[in-house]
Amino acid sequence: MSYELSEEHREFRHSVRDFAEAEIAPYAAEWDRKHHFPVETVQKMGKLGLFGLTAPEQYGGAGGDFTSLCVAIEEISRVDQSMGITLEAAVGLGINPILTYGTDEQKQTWLPDLVAGRALAGFGLTEPESGSDAGATKTRAVLDGDEWVIDGAKQFITNSGSTITSLVTVTARTGERADGRPEISTIIVPAGTPGFVAEAQYDKLGWHASDTHPLSFAGCRVPKDNLLGERGRGFAQFLATLDDGRVAIGAVALGCIKACLEMSIQYAGERKTFGVPIGQKQGVAFQISDLKVMADAAELLVYRAAALKDNGAPYQEFKQAAAVAKLYASESAVTATRIATQVFGGYGFMEEYPVTRFYRDAKILEIGEGTSEVQRMLIARGLGLPVE
Amino acid sequence: MKIVVCAKFVPDATADRRFRSEDNTVDRAGVDGLLSELDEYAVEAALTVKENGDAEVTVLTVGPEQAADAVKKGLQMGADAGVHVIDDAIHGSDAVATSLILAKALSKLEADLVVFGMGSTDGGMGVVPAMVAERLGLPAVTLGSEVTVDGTTVKIRRDGDLASDTVEGTLPLVLSVSDQANEPRYPSFKGIMAAKKKPVETWSLADLELSGDQVGQAAAWTEVVEVTARPPRTAGTIVADEDGSGAAQLVEFLSTNKFL
Ligand SMILES: Cc1cc2nc3c(=O)[nH]c(=O)nc-3n(C[C@H](O)[C@H](O)[C@H](O)COP(=O)(O)OP(=O)(O)OC[C@H]3O[C@@H](n4cnc5c(N)ncnc54)[C@H](O)[C@@H]3O)c2cc1C
Numbered sequence: 001m002s003y004e005l006s007e008e009h010r011e012f013r014h015s016v017r018d019f020a021e022a023e024i025a026p027y028a029a030e031w032d033r034k035h036h037f038p039v040e041t042v043q044k045m046g047k048l049g050l051f052g053l054t055a056p057e058q059y060g061g062a063g064g065d066f067t068s069l070c071v072a073i074e075e076i077s078r079v080d081q082s083m084g085i086t087l088e089a090a091v092g093l094g095i096n097p098i099l100t101y102g103t104d105e106q107k108q109t110w111l112p113d114l115v116a117g118r119a120l121a122g123f124g125l126t127e128p129e130s131g132s133d134a135g136a137t138k139t140r141a142v143l144d145g146d147e148w149v150i151d152g153a154k155q156f157i158t159n160s161g162s163t164i165t166s167l168v169t170v171t172a173r174t175g176e177r178a179d180g181r182p183e184i185s186t187i188i189v190p191a192g193t194p195g196f197v198a199e200a201q202y203d204k205l206g207w208h209a210s211d212t213h214p215l216s217f218a219g220c221r222v223p224k225d226n227l228l229g230e231r232g233r234g235f236a237q238f239l240a241t242l243d244d245g246r247v248a249i250g251a252v253a254l255g256c257i258k259a260c261l262e263m264s265i266q267y268a269g270e271r272k273t274f275g276v277p278i279g280q281k282q283g284v285a286f287q288i289s290d291l292k293v294m295a296d297a298a299e300l301l302v303y304r305a306a307a308l309k310d311n312g313a314p315y316q317e318f319k320q321a322a323a324v325a326k327l328y329a330s331e332s333a334v335t336a337t338r339i340a341t342q343v344f345g346g347y348g349f350m351e352e353y354p355v356t357r358f359y360r361d362a363k364i365l366e367i368g369e370g371t372s373e374v375q376r377m378l379i380a381r382g383l384g385l386p387v388e
Numbered sequence: 389m390k391i392v393v394c395a396k397f398v399p400d401a402t403a404d405r406r407f408r409s410e411d412n413t414v415d416r417a418g419v420d421g422l423l424s425e426l427d428e429y430a431v432e433a434a435l436t437v438k439e440n441g442d443a444e445v446t447v448l449t450v451g452p453e454q455a456a457d458a459v460k461k462g463l464q465m466g467a468d469a470g471v472h473v474i475d476d477a478i479h480g481s482d483a484v485a486t487s488l489i490l491a492k493a494l495s496k497l498e499a500d501l502v503v504f505g506m507g508s509t510d511g512g513m514g515v516v517p518a519m520v521a522e523r524l525g526l527p528a529v530t531l532g533s534e535v536t537v538d539g540t541t542v543k544i545r546r547d548g549d550l551a552s553d554t555v556e557g558t559l560p561l562v563l564s565v566s567d568q569a570n571e572p573r574y575p576s577f578k579g580i581m582a583a584k585k586k587p588v589e590t591w592s593l594a595d596l597e598l599s600g601d602q603v604g605q606a607a608a609w610t611e612v613v614e615v616t617a618r619p620p621r622t623a624g625t626i627v628a629d630e631d632g633s634g635a636a637q638l639v640e641f642l643s644t645n646k647f648l
């Protein structure tokens with residue numbers, strides 16, 4: 001199988017790059033400084049069709065492949081990780097669960113606005129006491145007549161409290177299975193439902209322009225029909241949702257690595273010490289060579305995983321490739337930002353250069369949508385190892 | 389309604405632009421090029437008119453082989469069809485000849501509304517729209533910003549420094565739009581995929597009933613006699629304030645160079 005991008009993908013990359021350079025790059029530092037979530041820019045990304053790349057045309061999407069989405073995420077992330085993750089989460093965690101598990105009516109109701117970027121959806125899985133161990137969900141939903149009554153709390157939820165958030169999907173215990181383990185289901189909670197509150201934004205290390213909130217549910221009632229997918233299938237559903245998300249996070253990381261590479265090459269050619277550009281010193285140049293290796297390797301892994309999905313490869317093969325891509329790309333991104341800030345010397349610690357922002361933004365890539373440890377666990381399992 | 393956008397393929401201003409030493413014309417063949425940014429406003433204006441009514445948008449370009457990229461970009465943005473006039477004899481054509489070729493092609497296309505950019509980003513004479521209108525005997529409204537079409541009536545707002553005026557005309561009409569007219573869209577993935585299936589015709593001078601001696605460098609009314617590269621930027625002057633006379637030296641520099 002070939003992982004070369006097609007001519008259309010390359011032309012699309014060009015278009016998204018033009019957009020990102022003109023509409024995002026000049027403002028990213030200010031949004032970061034002000035912790036501002038730029039709704040207007042999100043909507044411009046919507047007009048460019050980025051949120052609907054993989055959605056069918058009947059909901060306003062482009063009916064494109066997963067590779068095209070990765071290209072878009074990579075290019076946006078190359079100039080701004082916050083907007084990259086906004087897109088990644090909006091599609092991977094917001095739109096995909098509804099597209100994959102929703103009824104026709106749920107799709108008709110929610111997808112057109114989400115696909116057009118007029119609205120955003122959050123995906124509430126993580127809780128104060130349940131992250132990697134997502135099965136330990138404590139949030140409960142009890143059926144009362146024709147309504148689910150939801151009580152509990154979610155945390156660190158992306159795109160969940162913006163002015164254009166139209167809904168969050170949440171996982172909740174809806175009962176107990178025969179084997180005594182909790183039955184987990186997924187439920188759609190429209191924004192503004194009484195009893196559902198998106199609390200104040202977090203004060204984060206990075207991703208300042210991305211919208212992240214704790215959510216609380218107290219006697220929150222939604223119609224019975226807001227169940228997303230099958231009752232009791234919530235656990236399996238979000239695991240599958242996360243597999244796609246991993247590749248997409250790999251694309252966010254890839255954008256970060258490429259940005260580090262480009263910034264470092266430029267700076268190493270300009271900055272002089274001891275009368276010569278620092279790029280003339282092997283100590284600097286060789287580190288930048290390493291960035292190139294990371295960029296190429298991450299690119300191959302991310303687009304291999306995307307191609308496996310697009311070509312309908314056996315699920316286990318895709319799942320393994322997704323975990324490998326996410327693990328390598330995210331850990332490389334953290335290393336790449338460390339190298340790039342080192343190349344910039346003291347300026348690498350000053351907010352006047354974007355490299356500093358990338359340094360702060362990168363760390364979360366090793367944590368969100370499955371930590372590095374979780375990826376290693378998945379890979380080991382895929383290898384047939386009896387890992388716990 | 390049939391809208392035709394005249395869009396020029398120009399060398400990329402951010403890349404290396406140069407002249408051919410043998411005939412002092414712009415080197416269009418060996419360089420990276422693109423749809424002139426100013427013509428993106430024309431494409432956008434046409435697409436906006438189309439979205440608000442019933443129209444077919446054709447992108448027309450005159451230029452060498454790579455100029456097909458300008459047509460393609462227009463199609464990716466959402467135009468319906470493309471026409472590329474290409475002929476070796478066109479090389480070196482001046483604005484007068486360019487307008488002749490465009491006018492012939494526009495007649496053949498039976499355009500109701502012709503939309504131009506305000507000027508190319510290479511030649512930049514800003515005269516081709518008026519010349520084409522003259523040749524076609526059509527009214528010309530230049531430097532428009534907002535354009536609305538209602539039946540055969542076109543309303544065009546033109547924004548000046550002191551006032552805006554709105555001009556009304558009747559189709560068929562020639563229009564140029566300014567770079568304040570709109571925000572040109574970026575090609576979407578859907579647009580890029582759809583463009584592959586859109587019809588593009590390639591016409592030669594013979595298809596337009598023109599002969600090679602009516603165009604090209606030999607027929608040009610003007611001639612570029614000399615081309616000199618802009619001298620490289622000099623290093624600048626650094627005033628070192630070693631003895632407290634720095635301020636005086638700065639004032640001296642500014643006044644001798646008449647900056648003050
Ligand atoms: C900015 C941001 C945005 C987020 N967006 C969302 C969102 O939109 N939706 C959502 O549901 N969640 C979201 N999350 C949550 C994120 O997915 C979790 O933080 C992540 O999965 C880790 O869970 P945790 O924080 O509970 O860590 P824990 O699970 O408590 O892990 C703590 C440490 O223990 C390690 N560990 C845990 N279990 C094992 C094991 N079995 N073996 C080895 N090591 C282990 C982990 O790798 C980690 O290093 C977001 C988080 C952040 C910071």
Ligand SMILES: Cc1cc2nc3c(=O)[nH]c(=O)nc-3n(C[C@H](O)[C@H](O)[C@H](O)COP(=O)(O)OP(=O)(O)OC[C@H]3O[C@@H](n4cnc5c(N)ncnc54)[C@H](O)[C@@H]3O)c2cc1C
Nearest residue numbers: 394395450481482483505507508511512513514515516608
């Ligand atoms: C360096 C240089 C050398 C030149 N050499 C000569 C020379 O030797 N002899 C000579 O007489 N002239 C020469 N010219 C003039 C050149 O031929 C004109 O620039 C050209 O004919 C078109 O005019 P313009 O680009 O200024 O168009 P403008 O009048 O600035 O263009 C206005 C609009 O017309 C449309 N348009 C213009 N050209 C095209 C096209 N090819 N296809 C489709 N639409 C188009 C676009 O909508 C554009 O926005 C030279 C110009 C330059 C810069």
